[in-house]
Amino acid sequence: xxxxxxxxxxxxxxxxxxxxxxxxxxxxxxxxxxxxxxxxxxxxxxxxxxxxxxxxxxxxxxxxxxxxxxxxxxxxxxxxxxxxxxxxxxxxxxxxxxxxxxxxxxxxxxxxxxxxxxxxxxxxxxxxxxxxxxxxxxxxxxxxxxxxxxxxxxxxxxxxxxxxxxxxxxxxxxxxxxxxxxxxxxxxxxxxxxxxxxxxxxxxxxxxxxxxxxxxxxxxxxxxxxxxxxxxxxxxxxxxxxxxxxxxxxxxxxxxxxxxxxxxxxxxxxxxxxxxxxxxxxxxxxxxxxxxxxxxxxxxxxxxxxxxxxxxxxxxxxxxxxxxxxxxxxxxxxxxxxxxxxxxxxxxxxxxxxxxxxxxxxxxxxxxxxxxxxxxxxxxxxxxxxxxxxxxxxxxxxxxxxxxxxxxxxxxxxxxxxxxxxxxxxxxxxxxxxxxxxxxxxxxxxxxxxxxxxxxxxxxxxxxxxxxxxxxxxxxxxxxxxxxxxxxxxxxxxxxxxxxxxxxxxxx
Amino acid sequence: xxxxxxxxxxxxxxxxxxxxxxxxxxxxxxxxxxxxxxxxxxxxxxxxxxxxxxxxxxxxxxxxxxxxxxxxxxxxxxxxxxxxxxxxxxxxxxxxxxxxxxxxxxxxxxxxxxxxxxxxxxxxxxxxxxxxx
Numbered sequence: 001x002x003x004x005x006x007x008x009x010x011x012x013x014x015x016x017x018x019x020x021x022x023x024x025x026x027x028x029x030x031x032x033x034x035x036x037x038x039x040x041x042x043x044x045x046x047x048x049x050x051x052x053x054x055x056x057x058x059x060x061x062x063x064x065x066x067x068x069x070x071x072x073x074x075x076x077x078x079x080x081x082x083x084x085x086x087x088x089x090x091x092x093x094x095x096x097x098x099x100x101x102x103x104x105x106x107x108x109x110x111x112x113x114x115x116x117x118x119x120x121x122x123x124x125x126x127x128x129x130x131x132x133x134x135x136x137x138x139x140x141x142x143x144x145x146x147x148x149x150x151x152x153x154x155x156x157x158x159x160x161x162x163x164x165x166x167x168x169x170x171x172x173x174x175x176x177x178x179x180x181x182x183x184x185x186x187x188x189x190x191x192x193x194x195x196x197x198x199x200x201x202x203x204x205x206x207x208x209x210x211x212x213x214x215x216x217x218x219x220x221x222x223x224x225x226x227x228x229x230x231x232x233x234x235x236x237x238x239x240x241x242x243x244x245x246x247x248x249x250x251x252x253x254x255x256x257x258x259x260x261x262x263x264x265x266x267x268x269x270x271x272x273x274x275x276x277x278x279x280x281x282x283x284x285x286x287x288x289x290x291x292x293x294x295x296x297x298x299x300x301x302x303x304x305x306x307x308x309x310x311x312x313x314x315x316x317x318x319x320x321x322x323x324x325x326x327x328x329x330x331x332x333x334x335x336x337x338x339x340x341x342x343x344x345x346x347x348x349x350x351x352x353x354x355x356x357x358x359x360x361x362x363x364x365x366x367x368x369x370x371x372x373x374x375x376x377x378x379x380x381x382x383x384x385x386x387x388x389x390x391x392x393x394x395x396x397x398x399x400x401x402x403x404x405x406x407x408x409x410x411x412x413x414x415x416x417x418x419x420x421x422x423x424x425x426x427x428x429x430x431x432x433x434x435x436x437x438x439x440x441x442x443x444x445x446x447x448x449x450x451x452x453x454x455x456x457x458x459x460x461x462x463x464x465x466x467x468x469x470x471x472x473x474x475x476x477x478x479x480x481x482x483x484x485x486x487x488x489x490x491x492x493x494x495x496x497x498x499x500x501x502x503x504x505x506x507x508x
Numbered sequence: 509x510x511x512x513x514x515x516x517x518x519x520x521x522x523x524x525x526x527x528x529x530x531x532x533x534x535x536x537x538x539x540x541x542x543x544x545x546x547x548x549x550x551x552x553x554x555x556x557x558x559x560x561x562x563x564x565x566x567x568x569x570x571x572x573x574x575x576x577x578x579x580x581x582x583x584x585x586x587x588x589x590x591x592x593x594x595x596x597x598x599x600x601x602x603x604x605x606x607x608x609x610x611x612x613x614x615x616x617x618x619x620x621x622x623x624x625x626x627x628x629x630x631x632x633x634x635x636x637x638x639x640x641x
Contacts, residue, residue: 011638018625019623019624019625020623020624020625020629020633021621021622021623022621022622022624023620023621023622024617024620024621024622025620038565039619039620040620041619041620041621042620042621065561065562065565085622
């Protein structure tokens with residue numbers, strides 16, 4: 001008991017209670033989450049302003065006669081005439097591994113009811129992106145587990161890859177599949193020397209609460225939550241919170257980057273983020289531009305996405321990979337916000353509604369999707385089998401119009417069409433079921449080496465599933481060899497040939 | 509934005525005209541106000557209200573409100589005035605108020621700057637510091 005008293009005494013004596021000098025202002029107008037304040041002569045841009053009752057605001061408009069401030073919370077109890085003061089601080093959020101497995105709001109406060117969060121540090125929400133010298137080029141892969149993406153549009157650690165498409169085309173599903181796959185890989189390789197786990201951050205901006213709850217349930221069922229942070233700013237949240245949520249998520253990702261770890265951050269979605277920023281800007285009476293968006297809507301997204309990078313050993317030795325999501329209207333990628341974000345990111349995965357309804361899911365348009373990092377982010381094994389696939393599919397698409405002529409074509413055209421149809425079938429994948437890399441390599445190797453040419457197109461999926469089953473249960477040794485070596489050499493080729501021969505004999 | 513740009517510019521100009529050596533000149537203020545009332549330019553009530561606001565803010569910058577829990581004796585007030593005048597200029601106007609809620613100590617407000625050493629403020633700061641510890 002006496003030790004507690006001693007501790008308390010030392011705590012009290014250690015506290016400083018000198019005269020404070022503060023800078024105050026009076027609220028002159030309050031409404032719609034925006035306060036106009038008179039006074040505050042020493043306020044700085046983006047500074048945190050303290051309102052009575054523990055509420056904080058951000059000073060965004062420094063005008064001649066007044067300060068425009070957005071409120072980070074409920075404006076109950078704030079009326080015209082209350083005194084507010086500056087804090088001299090920037091808006092910051094708790095960061096660290098203590099946030100993994102939790103659902104937090106924009107300010108880092110938990111909303112999942114699992115108790116308080118122990119943060120390793122507090123990082124500012126707005127931060128300048130790493131400069132040119134601090135960066136390292138992208139060379140490590142992010143295995144999404146989706147064959148269409150890992151084979152033809154590979155994503156690397158530190159890259160920004162945009163997922164763009166109409167509503168209900170599977171954009172969020174690609175992101176969730178990637179997160180699930182990272183968790184699987186992390187779990188399988190835990191403790192192995194030289195392995196770098198990839199932690200995920202999912203930022204839901206302006207989403208329906210039910211959607212975020214559903215994504216959370218899927219991630220929990222797949223056991224991915226211990227490696228994931230969910231930052232939730234749903235549609236019921238204020239526009240200010242929706243505007244700041246991606247920056248909070250980026251700050252959390254930066255902690256991983258600064259501490260030698262890799263992070264993946266999904267911004268779902270940036271279209272709603274731009275809309276929230278438009279609302280905040282219009283309420284602050286800032287001049288509007290095209291489609292009523294403020295003039296700096298490009299800067300909004302560019303400064304957010306530039307914070308995702310790969311840094312060299314001296315500056316943290318980590319990376320943040322960004323998967324921003326943009327929703328287009330009626331497939332119009334030449335609208336204002338989509339063109340902005342396309343020009344910022346290092347490539348896009350373009351999802352088409354037509355493909356979706358034809359049954360090709362994930363509905364990735366191979367022709368329009370690109371990854372500007374490309375094969376630098378692929379392990380050798382995948383490069384060996386997937387190198388030619390994009391070209392094969394391109395030829396297939398070109399000749400697809402002649403497919404209706406069936407028997408009137410020469411042998412070469414027929415073979416291209418047959419091979420193409422089978423590849424398209426192969427790339428169809430069920431949602432929330434990412435594939436392991438070695439299984440992908442095996443499947444693609446068997447396709448590229450003609451083992452599927454005699455299987456009917458509508459039986460390809462069945463063949464593939466049985467093949468994957470066969471390899472995971474009976475030929476795990478070959479898979480292990482591919483996993484360890486990371487490339488297909490003559491030894492593995494021989495093993496694969498033998499295994500496939502066996503499988504084909506027994507396949508019905 | 510209740511006033512248009514031209515009216516705002518005009519009001520700012522009128523305010524600048526009412527200053528002598530950077531300080532408000534009472535005679536000039538009265539003259540300006542009378543001139544505006546006589547001339548009645550467009551939205552002159554708005555102009556006068558905005559002018560009043562600018563004058564009010566300028567006056568507040570050179571006016572100190574000193575709040576204490578109990579009434580201060582002459583020696584303390586003289587010392588305070590001397591210190592404040594040294595910092596904010598010889599023409600500082602002062603106002604003394606007693607506010608028992610402060611519990612003790614002083615709270616001095618000049619324009620937007622507040623020097624708070626009252627017991628109430630120290631207690632609330634202690635509270636936040638202990639809550640964070």
